[in-house]
Amino acid sequence: MAEDLPEEETYDVVVVGAGPPGEVLAGRVAEAGLRVALVENELVGGECSYWACMPSKALLRPVAALTEAREVAGAREAVTGALDARAVFARRDGFTSHWQDDGQVRWVDSAGITLVRGRGRLAGPRRVAVETPEGGSRVLTALHAVAVCTGSRAVVPDLPGVADARPWTSRDATSGREAPGRLAVVGGGVVGVEMATAWQALGSSVTLLVRGDGLLPKMEPFAGEIVAAALKDAGVEIRTGTSVAEVRRAGGDGGAVALVLDGGERLEADQVLFATGRAPRTDDLGLETVGLEPGSWLAVDDSCRVTAVGDGWLYAVGDANHRALLTHQGKYQARIAGDVIAARARGEGRLDTRPWGAHVATADSEAVPQVVFTVPEIASVGLTAAEAERQGRRTRVVDYDMGQVAGASLFADGYRGRARLVVDEDRGHLVGATFVGPGVAELLQSATVAVVGEVPMARLCHAVPSYPTISEVWLWLLEAYRGGGGSPAH
Numbered sequence: 095m096a097e098d099l100p101e102e103e104t105y106d107v108v109v110v111g112a113g114p115p116g117e118v119l120a121g122r123v124a125e126a127g128l129r130v131a132l133v134e135n136e137l138v139g140g141e142c143s144y145w146a147c148m149p150s151k152a153l154l155r156p157v158a159a160l161t162e163a164r165e166v167a168g169a170r171e172a173v174t175g176a177l178d179a180r181a182v183f184a185r186r187d188g189f190t191s192h193w194q195d196d197g198q199v200r201w202v203d204s205a206g207i208t209l210v211r212g213r214g215r216l217a218g219p220r221r222v223a224v225e226t227p228e229g230g231s232r233v234l235t236a237l238h239a240v241a242v243c244t245g246s247r248a249v250v251p252d253l254p255g256v257a258d259a260r261p262w263t264s265r266d267a268t269s270g271r272e273a274p275g276r277l278a279v280v281g282g283g284v285v286g287v288e289m290a291t292a293w294q295a296l297g298s299s300v301t302l303l304v305r306g307d308g309l310l311p312k313m314e315p316f317a318g319e320i321v322a323a324a325l326k327d328a329g330v331e332i333r334t335g336t337s338v339a340e341v342r343r344a345g346g347d348g349g350a351v352a353l354v355l356d357g358g359e360r361l362e363a364d365q366v367l368f369a370t371g372r373a374p375r376t377d378d379l380g381l382e383t384v385g386l387e388p389g390s391w392l393a394v395d396d397s398c399r400v401t402a403v404g405d406g407w408l409y410a411v412g413d414a415n416h417r418a419l420l421t422h423q424g425k426y427q428a429r430i431a432g433d434v435i436a437a438r439a440r441g442e443g444r445l446d447t448r449p450w451g452a453h454v455a456t457a458d459s460e461a462v463p464q465v466v467f468t469v470p471e472i473a474s475v476g477l478t479a480a481e482a483e484r485q486g487r488r489t490r491v492v493d494y495d496m497g498q499v500a501g502a503s504l505f506a507d508g509y510r511g512r513a514r515l516v517v518d519e520d521r522g523h524l525v526g527a528t529f530v531g532p533g534v535a536e537l538l539q540s541a542t543v544a545v546v547g548e549v550p551m552a553r554l555c556h557a558v559p560s561y562p563t564i565s566e567v568w569l570w571l572l573e574a575y576r577g578g579g580g581s582p583a584h
């Protein structure tokens with residue numbers, strides 16, 4: 095009988111899930127000299143590398159490049175055709191390494207991390223049982239910590255007919271290689287607007303179905319308004335205040351999809367993408383063996399320790415903890431949690447747990463930067479004006495028309511965009527910023543530094559942006575804050 099028992103292996107740390115946060119956490123604790131196993135049941139690199147950030151941005155970058163060329167007289171005349179969808183897909187395939195993870199595995203090996211292929215499930219405190227692809231099983235015991243980095247999956251609403259209709263989720267929308275003639279996109283969040291932008295440009299006629307009254311409801315209202323106007327200009331039909339009640343696909347795989355809308359109206363499409371949010375991948379993870387609810391997001395403290403589990407051995411990092419569903423924030427949490435795990439393993443009693451200290455994640459609640467890669471882009475960090483107000487802060491909001499900035503007008507003829515700063519008047523520094531317009535993504539880090547550094551408004555006026563760049567919007571925002579006049583002609 096003994097030979098039927100799974101092999102038991104002991105590590106200092108076991109990380110389940112090799113998305114970017116799982117990889118970074120494993121690398122951080124390995125760097126600190128701990129023995130670490132990294133368990134992955136699909137591809138090392140996770141959703142981000144193969145079905146989310148990288149392929150979606152690879153689809154969107156050519157759309158932005160072409161639009162930007164068309165917005166500059168002289169260059170416009172050289173644009174003689176539409177996007178070459180096949181070339182776009184081929185470039186995207188390169189960015190996903192053709193859905194092979196060899197490159198990432200080489201890094202894992204070089205970092206001294208033990209990669210364990212297979213589905214990991216908690217099997218009581220500090221133990222992870224792995225079902226291997228060959229049908230075997232291994233049990234990994236962690237002396238110091240287990241970290242759940244299993245990410246999230248797309249939620250498809252449980253509507254009549256939806257399973258038989260085989261709708262697209264974000265995975266299909268980022269890996270597809272043929273533009274459906276008519277694509278219905280359900281959901282006006284980030285995935286919805288980015289994928290509507292990409293697939294309209296790749297040749298689909300997109301209809302965006304939004305149940306609220308505008309796009310991107312978590313951002314400043316002008317962001318959704320500007321992007322909606324640009325999508326309409328590109329040919330996307332946007333229907334707000336619309337919910338889908340039922341989905342039917344006629345015939346076989348090639349048949350059309352009929353969406354029955356709330357009022358009974360039918361909308362026909364060749365494909366439907368549900369971009370309706372995410373659910374945690376914790377339903378088949380053995381959470382019940384440690385007293386947690388399967389399928390739940392894992393609430394953590396600021397060191398990413400799961401609060402509901404005693405003894406402090408279980409951590410959750412990245413999407414699984416639901417603090418900020420973004421790759422860069424998950425990697426930030428992983429750096430913090432990795433250092434915390436290493437310090438606790440070394441028995442260091444004194445950790446730096448003040449806000450912004452080395453052993454607490456602070457930025458993922460106070461200063462989350464995000465770029466939405468629509469055309470034009472949205473770049474935001476920290477609080478919106480409405481969020482700041484809800485928190486009871488005494489704020490002052492300053493807006494500026496980015497089309498008035500000399501660098502912006504050079505960047506694109508008829509540049510359309512807007513910027514907003516949210517200043518906490520009691521603390522005297524920025525708590526939020528949003529920029530919308532072509533080429534604004536790279537402005538974001540300047541705002542993130544100002545928010546994280548709590549740079550006093552008076553000092554910010556000494557950070558002089560170069561002329562004539564789009565960054566000069568900072569000058570005019572700060573002038574507006576001072577109560578000065580608008581921009582002169584130069």
Ligand SMILES: Cc1cc2nc3c(=O)[nH]c(=O)nc-3n(C[C@H](O)[C@H](O)[C@H](O)COP(=O)(O)OP(=O)(O)OC[C@H]3O[C@@H](n4cnc5c(N)ncnc54)[C@H](O)[C@@H]3O)c2cc1C
Pocket residue numbers: 110111112113114115116133134135136137138139140141142143145146147148150151212213214215243244245246264268285375378379411412413414418419420421422423424
């Ligand atoms: C379409 C789309 C575009 C996006 N674009 C951006 C963007 O531009 N910028 C940005 O910052 N964020 C973006 N995001 C969000 C980003 O993808 C996630 O925040 C990020 O992938 C989270 O990383 P994670 O490691 O927590 O999860 P994941 O990347 O999902 O990785 C989790 C890993 O765990 C593995 N796993 C799960 N369960 C088990 C198990 N039981 N055993 C073993 N392995 C397991 C999975 O196979 C996976 O490899 C986008 C998301 C989507 C859907």
Ligand SMILES: NC(=O)c1ccc[n+]([C@@H]2O[C@H](COP(=O)([O-])OP(=O)(O)OC[C@H]3O[C@@H](n4cnc5c(N)ncnc54)[C@H](O)[C@@H]3O)[C@@H](O)[C@H]2O)c1
Pocket residue numbers: 251280281282283284285286288303304305311337338369370371372419420464465466467
């Ligand atoms: N560029 C980026 O940084 C980027 C890009 C894509 C995704 N992401 C991240 O991935 C996460 C997931 O994105 P997402 O767009 O799937 O989620 P989301 O929460 O941003 O948007 C989902 C939208 O769908 C709507 N919705 C939910 N159920 C619905 C239903 N039954 N019918 C109609 N509408 C419905 C919601 O009201 C919401 O507006 C986000 O948190 C986002 O931060 C980031």
